[in-house]
Amino acid sequence: MIKLSKNDVLDWVDQHQQQLSDWHQVIFDYAETAWREYRSCAWYVERLRAEGFEVEEGSGGMPTAFCAVWRNGDGPVIGSYAEYDAVPGNCQAADTKQRPRDGLSEHAGGHTDPHSALGISALGGLLAAKAVMQQQNIPGTLKFFGEPAEKVRGSKPIHAAKGYYDDLDAAISFHPFYMFPLCNTTRWDTHCGAAYSAIYTFECTDPENWLSQHGEADSPIAASHASARAPGANDALIQMYTSSKMLRESMVSAGTGWSMNECILTAGQATADNLPAQVAQIQYMMRVPTIEMAETVMQVLDKNAAAAAGISHCSWRRDWVCKSRPGLANHTLADLTYRNLELVGPPKFNQGEAVNKAREIQRNLGIPDMEKPFMDACETLISPQDAERELRKQLPEWQKNFTSDDYTEYCWHAPTVRLYIARPTLNAPKNGSKYPAWVMNALGGIRETIDPMINCASKTIGMTIVDLLTQSDLLQQAQQEFQQRTGGIGGDNWIAPLCDYEAPHGFRWPEYVHTVRGDEWWIPESPGK
Incomplete structure (x- = not known):
């Protein structure tokens, strides 16, 4: 049954590749910045409701957050999430040349990591697992969060403090690879730190x-501009x-x-x-x-x-x-998820139209065509243990956490895995020069180059959800490990939520504004405009 369930996850993602690609283009083009992701959030809410989820909008007092729940009888509660915030000043079209998206300033928001693909990959895995649950009557609950403002570590501390993660039995966190050796693997011991x-x-x-006013006598009027x-x-x-x-x-x-x-x-x-x-x-x-x-x-x-x-x-x-x-390891979930990644295999970029797109970028930058323009590491798996050994070479022995990302909030409420899948990354030019930042942003939006990552991540996430719902021994093992590491929620080694504040969405975060001149980015496109 389990093998069949996993094959059904693979089939669902393959059958919905075009749909996932289309959805990603929508979020990539919205590219709204932290605390201002109104259209992106609304899109997810509408999509999830169409898929049968009950959705709470504005969860945790955050206007661009949501909490979506789908139940299929009594069973484990598995959580995952979408991020969809972009970064000001990175407005790049899904194109092979440098240009902002149509009608926008280059100073507008753009996806860098890209969170657009992060969210759609997680959604793809969730919906694939949901389809299998319905087909095979697998009991359980799927809980999917909209997590805005990740670039400022915004929503997850608030969701955690307000109890939204308390009923989770396990959680899956996915991120496009962003630094070696964390490429096509899961985190082992060294998770992200505090922020x-x-x-x-x-x-x-x-x-x-x-x-004092004693120097004002010579002024013709009190408190003058002089x-x-x-x-x-x-x-x-x-x-x-x-x-x-x-x-x-x-x-x-x-x-x-x-x-x-x-x-x-x-x-x-x-x-x-x-x-x-x-x-x-x-x-x-x-x-x-x-x-x-x-x-x-x-x-x-x-x-x-x-x-x-x-x-x-x-x-x-x-x-x-x-x-x-700071984050908390769970070897059981890290191993389980990586084994599913092995079954799926790494994404493949050095083939088909993706190669043509990559070479077109290189030609536009004056770089000679490469036979294999994408890095080999992007098409190679590395075990969590090997990635850990490589990562530790850069760190002092005492240091337990490195870099930061607020997925760590999930780690203290349920066993959590951190999954990385390669995003498309080009081989360096032989002359030693570096690509401008827009190249990575563009590769994260061009269908042919980013879709392999979405496909791979969706399959891995979907298979892992099915495993957690159908293999009670694995879930129990992950929860026992969580108990051992923390002493349980409220235990001696457990860290309670640090958030003692409300969502800071009322500040002057960069955003789109509406004036008599129409809709525009708040930073002018050019002086005086």
Whole structure:
């Protein structure tokens, strides 16, 4: 029965290849950025309802999130999810030359990882498993989440804290490969680390009280434009920015594999050049191996914010964007999923029209045609254990987690596997030059180059779901391992959700806006436009 179930998963994905490809093109073209994925979310909600799922929109208080449930009698609850947020400034058409998608600025959002294919791959596996469950009357529940704003680690800490993962028996997390050796494999021991992100807001609400008035006597009117002006919010932001850059080495120990990035969300008001800026906002995100390191960094940032506000006559506050936990291994699920990947086989890119598309990109960049334009590693499996050994060569022995992604939130509520399938990646030119970023973005949208990954991932995910529903011993083994590693939910080694904040969707995140000029990206396409 199990073998037949798996063959039926393969058949379903093969029969729906064109449909999955078409769906992916829709999400790729929407390419909406964090917390603003309205059309992408609406598409998933409509699609899942058409497939018979009960869908809660706006789950966890997030307008672009959802929770979809399909039940087929009493049985295990298996979870998975879609991501669909894109990245500002990466608007690339699914084309072999550099150009933004039709009617958009190059500064608009674009899929880089690509999350468009991540979500459709997970959906394909889910629907394939659902079809088999119906055909063979396999009991169980499928729970599928819409997870917005992953690029800022947005939704999963909130879903976790609000109890949405509490009833899961197992979870499957998929991501297109993004770094070697994590290509066509599953994570073994070294899962992603913690991530904290916060927005610091500076406000200058009483600039008239910046200095005493004893120097105003020579002014013809009180508080004239000739008076000394308060530094204001922009100055506070710049002080925060420079202080945090200078003090990086004082935040955590060197060589710990951490990073911190910042993004200016709002900077003053462009309405008068002689008034201090009233409000300015800067966002920080740090990716660290441990929660303790994240807390240490935040202490330094808070001190920097207080100092910057103090010298620029501003108040300040900190609002959380995310607090996500480091990941937790589950060898049982990692092994099971990888064995299914072995049955499916790696995606194949160096064949058919995909090769022609790759060579066309290379010719447009002045690179001679390659016999095999795609990297061999993209068509090769690597076992979780071998990938782990290669990864550990780059890390100190004490470090248990590396890089960050908020799939880790699932790990603390149910046994969770992290699956990687190769995205199309070109061989480097022989002259040692590097491809511009648009190439990877384009390859993630061109049907012929991205569809092999979607096909492979959907099959692997679907087969793994069927295994978990039909092989109770495997699911029990995965849950026993989860129990051993954590002590159970609430146990001695369990990490509770860190999220103690509401969804930060109300900030000035980049988005499309509607004006009398029509729909447009909030960053102008050209000066004055």
